[in-house]
Amino acid sequence: MQQPVVRVGEWRVTPSINQISRQGRQLTLEPRLIDLLVYFASHPDEVLSRDEIIDNIWMRNIVTSHVVTQSISELRKWLKDGDEQSPEYITTVPKRGYKLTAPVVWMTEESADSGPSTLIASPETTPAGQINTLPEPETASAPSFRQARKKVDRRNRVASFWTWLLFLLSLGALIALVIMSLINSHPPVTKTRLLLNPRDIDVRFERGISCNKWSSQQSYAIGLGNLITSSLNTYSTFMVHDKTNYNVTEPSSSGKTLTIKFVNQRHYRAQQCFMSVLLVDNADSSVMLDKRYFITDNTLLSVQEDLLHSLSAVLTQPWPPRMQAQLAQFRNSQSLSLAQYYQADQLIMEGDVVSLNKASELLNVVAKDAPDFINALLEKVLVDVLRHSQQQFNEPQLTALNNELSKIAQLPGIEESATWYQIQTINGLSKGDIDNAYRNINKSIELEMSWLNYVLLGKIYEMKGDNRLAADAYITAFNLRPGENTLYWIENGVFQTSIKKAAPYLKTFLAQE
Structure with a gap:
């Protein structure tokens, strides 16, 4: 039986191979994104709530509304295909849900290959208000998303039967x-294999055991890790954990690990440290990227640009224009200012009053030495x-x-800065x-x-009295950047929070470590 194919706007969607294509360009999407797009196509011009989407796409698995938001955001990026001028295929209807606005035409794979004459189209209205319906061929019928789901469920039940049978035989x-091992006194050796997610990446930092002067460059290395994490999470289909x-x-369970560490090569003196960046595919232990950089005050910016360019190449993840514009803001800054910026960034992550005071002093110096460094100006106000x-x-x-706020509010393109809205969020919470x-x-x-965005979102939900959503936000923040710094922010950022009350799961998880 031929699989249904649907044309959504300019895109031809082929669910059987998880592909969308247009004008000779083919893109392979994750199955959940294909299911989401097909479900929207099955309900053209209808407003679909988040609960309805979870019911039909995730089958009520335990997911939060933020998972739906992130999935729709990813789907929008794929449909735009890097064209910022492209119209929105999926629009947000405030307080109600989402709606597909592109025209939808259904077909089968056979009819899609043979030509447009056998298309199954939605009814069209004539100028006189009458409805014209294209004749339906005998070999094709309008696909039903729910019927397809029922067929999948039947197949799953059959598969489940054989799975249980095999399980009982294995047991x-x-x-x-x-019993045999007890008789022979040879205890069995069992091995467990962890299911790895190829789209997840862990970013780790290792201190320079073999180097004497690595600590002076630690904040730069950690700052790079934070930049890589936020960039990939925002502008790619990878999920990165800093x-x-x-x-x-x-x-x-991450399929890849990016390790930043300081090493010393034997033919160099001990004080000459190299920053090593190693990206490993955990599925087969293959090395995807292996670079070493000699870090000086004059190479900070060039190393950062080369590393991001190299990651873009090995992950086949071209950076969109908006990210390139943000990275360009670093190019006009002095190299020493970049080092001070990352020192301040690490102090901000620590979050306590003493660290924030030191960060303010550092960023004040950067603002004077490099007034064109917009990111530093925004961080200072934050x-x-x-x-x-x-x-x-x-x-x-x-x-x-107040003078600082008025000054940065006049900066060009300020509405494209996440830091600007973080500043406004903290201001609103304080008031x-x-x-x-x-x-x-x-x-x-x-x-x-x-x-940081999800920590602040959790604070807002707490003030709204919705601890369940606050817990979701805090766990998301900890998942993106696990560690004591994030935990301190959750407990003390803006106002004090009881982890035991607001996010008991996180408290239990940490108690098991």
Whole structure:
């Protein structure tokens, strides 16, 4: 039986091979994204709620609304295919859900190959208001998404029967082996294999055991890890976990590991450290990227650009124009200013009052030495807003902060900066303006998928009294950047939070480590 094929706007969608294509270009999507697109195509011009999407795509598996948001965001990126001028295929209907706005035409794979004469189209309305329906060929019928699901369910039940049968046979064999091992006094050796996700990447940092001066470059290496994490999570289909301050060595399900460490080659003196960057595919232990950089004050920027370019190549993940524009903001900054920026960035991650005060002082120096370094200017204001939320400023300090806010509000392209909306979110939380804070954090999440955004989202849900959604946000933040720093932010950022009350699962997970 021929599989249904659907044309959505300019794209031809072939679910049997998880592909979308147009004008000779073919893209392979994850099965859940194909299912999501086909479900939208089965309900053209209908507003679909998140619950309805979860019911029909995830079959009520335990997923949060943020998973739906992220999946739709990924699907939108694939349909745009790097063309920022392309119209939105899926629009958001506030407080109701999502709607597919592109025209939909159904067909079978056979009819799609033979030509447009056998298309199965939706009814069209004539100018006189009458409905014209194209004749349906005998060999094709309009596909039903739910019927397809039922067929899959039947196949799954058959497969489940054979799975259980094989399981019982295996269990019997295992019992026999245990009995034999007891008789022979040779205990069986069992091995477990971890199911790896090829689209997940762990970023790890290892200290320079063989180097004497690695600590002075630690903040730069950790800053690179944070930049790589937020960039890939925002602009690619990979899910990256920044474990640069996470020392737990439990088995990971990530398919790839990017390790940044400082090493010393024997024919160099001990104080000459090289930064090694190694990307390994955990499925077969193959090395995808192996580079070493000699770090000096003059090479910081060139190393950063080369590393991001190399990752883009080995992951076959071209950077979109918006990310390239953001990375271009680093090019005009002085190399020393970039080092100070990453030192301040690490202090911000620590989150305590003393660290934030030091970060503010460092960023103040950067702002004076490199006034064209927009990211540093925004970070400076973010730090000061955080400091004000923890310890109320006096009148001169508050005046200076308001001047900073007014200054950056005039910067060109400020509406494309996630940091700007983070600043507005913290401001709103400090003033008790929850609705405004919620609007701003959602804009920030649309621009950047980062641990800080989800910490702030959790704070907003707490103030709304919705601890369940707050827990979802906190766990997402910890998943993106696990470690003591993120935990400190969850407990103390903006206002104090009881992990035991707001996110008991996270407390239980940490207690088991």
